[in-house]
Amino acid sequence: MEEFLQQLINGLSLGAIYALIALGYTMIYGVLRFINFAHGDVFMIGTYIGFFILTSSFGQALGPGFGTAVIVFLAAMLGCGLLGVTIEFLAYRPLRTRPKLTVLITAIGVSFFLEYTGQLSFVFGADPRTFPTVVEKTMVVQSGSLVIDSYQIIIFVVAIVLMLGLRMLIMKTRIGTALRASSMNLNAASLMGINTNAVISFTFFVGSALAGAGAILYAMSYPKINPLMGILPGLKAFIAAVLGGIGNISGAAVGGFIIGSAETMTAGYISPTLRDAIVFAILIFILIVKPSGLFGQGGTEKV
Amino acid sequence: MSLLNLKNLTMRFGGLTAVDAVTETIEPLLLMGLIGPNGAGKTTVFNMITGVYLPTEGQISFDGQNLVGQKPHEIAGTGIARTFQNIRLFPSLSVFDNVRVGFNNALSIGILGSILQPRSFWRGEKEIAEKIDHLLEMFGLLDQRNELAKNLSYGDQRRVEIVRAMATDPKLLLLDEPAAGMNPTEKQKLMSLIRYLRDEFQIAILLIEHDMHVVMGICERITVLDHGAKIASGTPEEVKNNPEVVKAYLGHSE
Numbered sequence: 345m346e347e348f349l350q351q352l353i354n355g356l357s358l359g360a361i362y363a364l365i366a367l368g369y370t371m372i373y374g375v376l377r378f379i380n381f382a383h384g385d386v387f388m389i390g391t392y393i394g395f396f397i398l399t400s401s402f403g404q405a406l407g408p409g410f411g412t413a414v415i416v417f418l419a420a421m422l423g424c425g426l427l428g429v430t431i432e433f434l435a436y437r438p439l440r441t442r443p444k445l446t447v448l449i450t451a452i453g454v455s456f457f458l459e460y461t462g463q464l465s466f467v468f469g470a471d472p473r474t475f476p477t478v479v480e481k482t483m484v485v486q487s488g489s490l491v492i493d494s495y496q497i498i499i500f501v502v503a504i505v506l507m508l509g510l511r512m513l514i515m516k517t518r519i520g521t522a523l524r525a526s527s528m529n530l531n532a533a534s535l536m537g538i539n540t541n542a543v544i545s546f547t548f549f550v551g552s553a554l555a556g557a558g559a560i561l562y563a564m565s566y567p568k569i570n571p572l573m574g575i576l577p578g579l580k581a582f583i584a585a586v587l588g589g590i591g592n593i594s595g596a597a598v599g600g601f602i603i604g605s606a607e608t609m610t611a612g613y614i615s616p617t618l619r620d621a622i623v624f625a626i627l628i629f630i631l632i633v634k635p636s637g638l639f640g641q642g643g644t645e646k647v
Numbered sequence: 648m649s650l651l652n653l654k655n656l657t658m659r660f661g662g663l664t665a666v667d668a669v670t671e672t673i674e675p676l677l678l679m680g681l682i683g684p685n686g687a688g689k690t691t692v693f694n695m696i697t698g699v700y701l702p703t704e705g706q707i708s709f710d711g712q713n714l715v716g717q718k719p720h721e722i723a724g725t726g727i728a729r730t731f732q733n734i735r736l737f738p739s740l741s742v743f744d745n746v747r748v749g750f751n752n753a754l755s756i757g758i759l760g761s762i763l764q765p766r767s768f769w770r771g772e773k774e775i776a777e778k779i780d781h782l783l784e785m786f787g788l789l790d791q792r793n794e795l796a797k798n799l800s801y802g803d804q805r806r807v808e809i810v811r812a813m814a815t816d817p818k819l820l821l822l823d824e825p826a827a828g829m830n831p832t833e834k835q836k837l838m839s840l841i842r843y844l845r846d847e848f849q850i851a852i853l854l855i856e857h858d859m860h861v862v863m864g865i866c867e868r869i870t871v872l873d874h875g876a877k878i879a880s881g882t883p884e885e886v887k888n889n890p891e892v893v894k895a896y897l898g899h900s901e
Contacts, residue, residue, distance in 0.1 A: 518751060518772065525737045525748040532735040535697055537723030537815050538751050 351612040357496040359604020360503035364558035365581030366596040368551030374527040374591040381451040384578015385458035390559025391569045393423040398476040408477045420556035428552025462571030475567035499561045583627045589640025650675045656705035665691045667875035680866035687872040689855045698722040728812035729821035738797035746779045749814025802833045822854040826861045
């Protein structure tokens with residue numbers, strides 16, 4: 345029982361990170377109906393933003409602590425948000441009226457661009473770097489074999505706060521209403537006076553900023569970063585978004601938690617080498633059984 | 648001064664001339680009808696006015712401003728609102744939120760404002776909510792306020808579309824076949840609603856409609872298009888007795 349609880353806690357904290365990344369995939373899909381395959385690499389850039397702040401003389405002088413954590417989170421969110429907006433502006437916007445496949449291929453191109461530019465020695469370099477400590481890790485609960493550390497709590501709390509904030513933003517504010525309206529009918533929204541380009545930029549900003557927050561949380565728990573590290577978490581978060589029903593925001597959050605738990609449970613009970621395989625098995629399964637995902641509406645997509 | 652000026656407005660799609668050198672003016676507070684057989688180019692005219700299509704040739708000016716080349720949301724901001732032939736509400740938004748979308752221009756505290764000035768932002772939101780409720784009450788839709796748009800009856804959906812358009816605070820309202828799919832009672836109600844809109848909000852209304860009873864009943868002036876070209880324009884009486892119009896409708900006129 346303790347073992348199960350432990351795996352569940354590990355799974356939920358990993359899943360919270362996937363959920364944050366998955367939200368970006370699903371929000372962008374919701375408005376533009378394409379998968380931003382560069383999203384995982386925006387996530388990767390987020391870890392490097394954190395890395396460079398923490399290793400700078402400014403970060404060194406600050407040392408690990410709560411204030412440092414706040415600065416690193418905000419910087420990574422802002423940096424990733426602006427990167428997302430820039431990518432959309434330079435790479436996707438000129439192709440807005442082209443077939444969706446064109447944009448999709450472009451997204452893969454942007455993804456490769458970020459991964460391989462990042463590996464150049466004068467950019468990040470291909471060698472993994474060690475992510476410095478943001479806050480000291482402490483044990484919060486230690487009873488028998490059950491261990492909960494402060495990182496797991498931070499991850500969970502940050503993720504939940506951001507998700508509730510996002511929900512508030514989308515459900516209560518006018519820009520959120522504009523975003524939902526745009527995701528239902530982009531043309532009608534623009535005819536009602538909504539600047540849809542601004543809404544799209546805003547969507548990229550928020551989605552990418554969430555990936556930036558996820559990046560810092562991820563790098564805190566797995567402190568080895570390299571320019572290709574965004575691929576696997578990016579793919580898993582994408583699967584989480586598909587599992588929840590792509591385009592559905594609560595679905596992405598739920599999907600993230602399911603994928604995270606499935607991964608740690610498999611690693612704990614079956615074999616650690618199967619932890620990635622199980623996620624892809626879930627993707628295949630969901631695509632066969634319910635391609636529209638758990639909360640997806642299915643069959644409504646117009647081309 | 649006239650409100651809307653169309654000058655030599657032309658739209659070609661490849662070899663097809665959908666709208667052919669149409670010139671027309673609309674005065675403030677006018678209730679005007681745009682009629683013609685199917686494929687005459689009526690909706691294309693709407694799409695050019697609202698910026699969905701860029702005219703191949705010609706000029707559109709509204710309230711002294713040139714509209715050609717402006718984006719749809721900018722044109723909406725100048726005071727032109729429209730409804731659609733096939734209803735385009737946001738199906739999974741509540742009636743309230745559908746109307747709120749129309750308010751995006753009205754009180755323009757943007758994205759940054761919502762973060763930097765939370766207090767005036769929320770005050771603005773509250774004012775808007777009150778205005779929306781007032782509009783919904785006017786149109787008898789207050790009971791459906793929190794219902795999702797897709798769950799409404801067809802006639803109610805059409806009315807929500809009109810309310811949403813009115814929320815953008817237009818000077819000119821374009822209605823694309825507002826009576827389509829309505830029964831005679833609903834049509835009667837629609838006609839008084841359109842008159843009420845014009846009188847209460849002091850706007851001009853341009854409507855496309857196939858139902859001659861509705862068009863002849865409420866329009867003060869009518870323009871007839873056939874194969875993209877304007878073939879007649881005048882009062883309902885004049886248009887009804889125009890031989891060109893009778894020919895275009897092949898005996899369908901009464």
